[in-house]
Amino acid sequence: MSESPLVLVHRPPNLNFMDELLSRNYRILNTHTSSDPLPVFLSRQASSVRAFVNIALLKIDADLLSHLPSLQLIVCTSVGTNHVDLAECKRRGIAVTNAGEAFSEDVADFAVGLLISVLRRIPAADRYVRSGNWAKFGNFQLGIKLSGKRVGILGLGSIGSLIAKRLEPFGCIISYNSTCQKQRIPYLYYLDVLSLAANNDVIVLSCALNDQTRHIVNREVMEALGKNGVIINVGRGGLIDEKEMVKCLVDGVIGGAGLDVFEKEPGVPVELFGLDNVVLSPHAAMVTPGSLDNIAQLALANLKALFADQPLISPVRLD
Amino acid sequence: MSESPLVLVHRPPNLNFMDELLSRNYRILNTHTSSDPLPVFLSRQASSVRAFVNIALLKIDADLLSHLPSLQLIVCTSVGTNHVDLAECKRRGIAVTNAGEAFSEDVADFAVGLLISVLRRIPAADRYVRSGNWAKFGNFQLGIKLSGKRVGILGLGSIGSLIAKRLEPFGCIISYNSTCQKQRIPYLYYLDVLSLAANNDVIVLSCALNDQTRHIVNREVMEALGKNGVIINVGRGGLIDEKEMVKCLVDGVIGGAGLDVFEKEPGVPVELFGLDNVVLSPHAAMVTPGSLDNIAQLALANLKALFADQPLISPVRLD
Known part of the structure; x- marks a missing residue:
């Protein structure tokens, strides 16, 4: 049996609500476990990352993406995707999903x-x-x-x-x-x-x-x-x-x-x-346990769809 | 032409929203204009009072009512009337109205x-x-x-x-x-x-x-x-x-x-x-300019009904 896909996770230290669900299904590379600057961390460890779960609003630009040569999918846990360089994703053929109607x-x-x-x-x-x-x-x-x-x-x-x-x-x-x-x-x-x-x-x-x-x-x-x-x-x-x-x-x-x-x-x-x-209010409109559970389930469903070669659940249009 | 009826008003000093409307139509006796204790004030000046507009929640008991021998109506600007001795009102034949659905x-x-x-x-x-x-x-x-x-x-x-x-x-x-x-x-x-x-x-x-x-x-x-x-x-x-x-x-x-x-x-x-x-919250659920206007109009309508011998608009049941 082949090794399960490597998924990169970026999250605030206290937002661990998705950890167990993701690690049950995939090998996880968690950015906050390293004290290296992010580009260094990525260039050392992320060359085989196939999906990137961005919990929070980390800016994902062309430079950051250059450290992720195997990337196929960015899973955003927000509705808005203004923090992601969608044009570069399109050019690279990287799909993007968002939180859909989860919250x-x-x-x-x-x-x-x-x-x-x-x-x-x-x-x-x-x-x-x-x-x-x-x-x-x-x-x-x-x-x-x-x-x-x-x-x-x-x-x-x-x-x-x-x-x-x-x-x-x-x-x-x-x-x-x-x-x-x-x-x-x-x-x-x-x-x-x-x-x-x-x-x-x-x-x-x-x-x-x-x-x-x-x-x-x-x-x-x-x-x-x-x-x-x-x-x-x-x-x-x-x-x-x-x-x-x-x-x-x-x-x-x-x-x-x-x-x-x-x-x-x-x-x-x-x-x-x-x-x-x-x-x-401190950007808290979407933050309840109910919404976090919805987001976790949706993120997992998108990852499963990617690796099963099925249509994504909440794709973002890249044009 | 006979003198217009005497109406007693009890209100907090800053809640003057009804003053003009009432004084345009009636002779007004305002409790807060006197430094006498309320019973003294009433026994001196209120013997011909025919209606009492209680803005706020002044407790109206049998003793207070004894100073108002000509009273026919108590207009409450609240929905609840737990501060009024309704049994004594019934015994004395004094009608009571409340805020109805004004707020x-x-x-x-x-x-x-x-x-x-x-x-x-x-x-x-x-x-x-x-x-x-x-x-x-x-x-x-x-x-x-x-x-x-x-x-x-x-x-x-x-x-x-x-x-x-x-x-x-x-x-x-x-x-x-x-x-x-x-x-x-x-x-x-x-x-x-x-x-x-x-x-x-x-x-x-x-x-x-x-x-x-x-x-x-x-x-x-x-x-x-x-x-x-x-x-x-x-x-x-x-x-x-x-x-x-x-x-x-x-x-x-x-x-x-x-x-x-x-x-x-x-x-x-x-x-x-x-x-x-x-x-x-400081008992503020009903306090907006819209509600105060509704209350003022309703109070006036009840007073007009009383003095025209018409049915009251928002009577409280006294049994």
């Missing part, structure tokens, strides 16, 4: 949680009570009503659709902008993000980050959203011009924001730390 | 917000980022998945029904306990709160506080809910045996809680301030 529910739940938290000021309320200020000063500042709000969703894919579905019974009026208008969707479609922002009280970002969408929410879009407008970002930090967003939040150009993602994670602009109209 | 949507929105905040640890995440710990320590603790959770609602009235409707698209499985089983409701009915807690992951309290429901969530109920169980309370603090709840949260008998109400507001047990699995 769409959790991200949609979290987006709604962020939205209610911003409008109704839940973390600020929690701080107010914990600091003893309720007993000292009495009534807390008014929140903003969610029911009836116009919510524009940027990117009506798997996650965006679940967010829309969840917000309907709150009496929210949903509209969207997406790469193209969807068939059989009852929500109003806006041709661009500027008109989406101008015609809504809230915009929710749940689209992919790429050259077309980088800084798609710029100063002009935020001015169109207006002083009572709220941004919820569960996509990628780079979708927003973060420097301008900080100014807009500080100066009251927009009303508030719920942010799970940032341009330079884990870096967060310190100006946000003192604001009560923002809710900050 | 049901806001309370339901807030209850869902609290639930997501507890499960997905949103205020804890916000603290983690603001303290700089994300950049220092990396990954944040896993949250708990909402989708698919079994949610038992105690009190399926106006607010409870809206909470159920909002949780359906999250894939939650809804059941309830109420004073009686509802017709044409698809949710499973449990005969008592103990079986509701034993068969659910989450219980949401949205029922009235009265002699039957005081401390309805006791130690036994919390043990039945279990170590992963979560309590959301947007009803009244007295629905829970708070002392036991604190022990259950500290000892891990239950998993977490989202609490907008407490037994001795604005007092909150200090043991809760250090816990990451609770979210605390």
Whole structure:
């Protein structure tokens, strides 16, 4: 019997949820077991690696790929693949899979949680009570009503659709902008993000980050959203011009924001730390045990498909 | 033309949202304008008061009512009327109205917000980022998945029904306990709160506080809910045996809680301030400008109905 395929795994030290499942089926090469710089480690040990499971968002560029001459597949445990050089993968004939819909529910739940938290000021309320200020000063500042709000969703894919579905019974009026208008969707479609922002009280970002969408929410879009407008970002930090967003939040150009993602994670602009109209979260929208289990099963299914020469389960288009 | 009726108003100093609307229509006697103790103030000035608008939760007992010999109506701006001696009102022939459904949507929105905040640890995440710990320590603790959770609602009235409707698209499985089983409701009915807690992951309290429901969530109920169980309370603090709840949260008998109400507001047990699995809020579930406007309009409509000898809009049953 031939030796089982060699699979490279890159993960944060504490995210070991896939280790057992993978090592039961494959020989595993784990980057974090070595103190060598990654290129050195790879050039020494990774020449026969056939698949690469990237848990976290390690940047995979042409240079890194050059150390993996036998690579056939990159398994991303994220939905977005902006950290992978897809053009180089295409040129090399390396397939890429993503998380598909493995954590769409959790991200949609979290987006709604962020939205209610911003409008109704839940973390600020929690701080107010914990600091003893309720007993000292009495009534807390008014929140903003969610029911009836116009919510524009940027990117009506798997996650965006679940967010829309969840917000309907709150009496929210949903509209969207997406790469193209969807068939059989009852929500109003806006041709661009500027008109989406101008015609809504809230915009929710749940689209992919790429050259077309980088800084798609710029100063002009935020001015169109207006002083009572709220941004919820569960996509990628780079979708927003973060420097301008900080100014807009500080100066009251927009009303508030719920942010799970940032341009330079884990870096967060310190100006946000003192604001009560923002809710900050450490890129945690997809992280529950349920989602991690889904991701592990999906990664394994993709690997099995590769080595059985079957169609991949959640392939990413490379054009 | 006869003088317009005298209406007594009791409100916190900062909650002046109804002043203009009321004084446009009636002569107003405002308790907080006097430094006299309330009984003294009332016995001196309130003998011709025909209606009493109680903004906030001032306890109205037989003694206080004895200073209001001409009183015909108490307008409560809350849904719950546990702070009013309804038996004495009945004996005296004083009608009572409540907030009806004026802020049901806001309370339901807030209850869902609290639930997501507890499960997905949103205020804890916000603290983690603001303290700089994300950049220092990396990954944040896993949250708990909402989708698919079994949610038992105690009190399926106006607010409870809206909470159920909002949780359906999250894939939650809804059941309830109420004073009686509802017709044409698809949710499973449990005969008592103990079986509701034993068969659910989450219980949401949205029922009235009265002699039957005081401390309805006791130690036994919390043990039945279990170590992963979560309590959301947007009803009244007295629905829970708070002392036991604190022990259950500290000892891990239950998993977490989202609490907008407490037994001795604005007092909150200090043991809760250090816990990451609770979210605390200063009785703010109903407080948005939208709800306040609804409440003001409803109060005025009830007053107009009284003085025009028409049926009241949101009467409370006095038996």
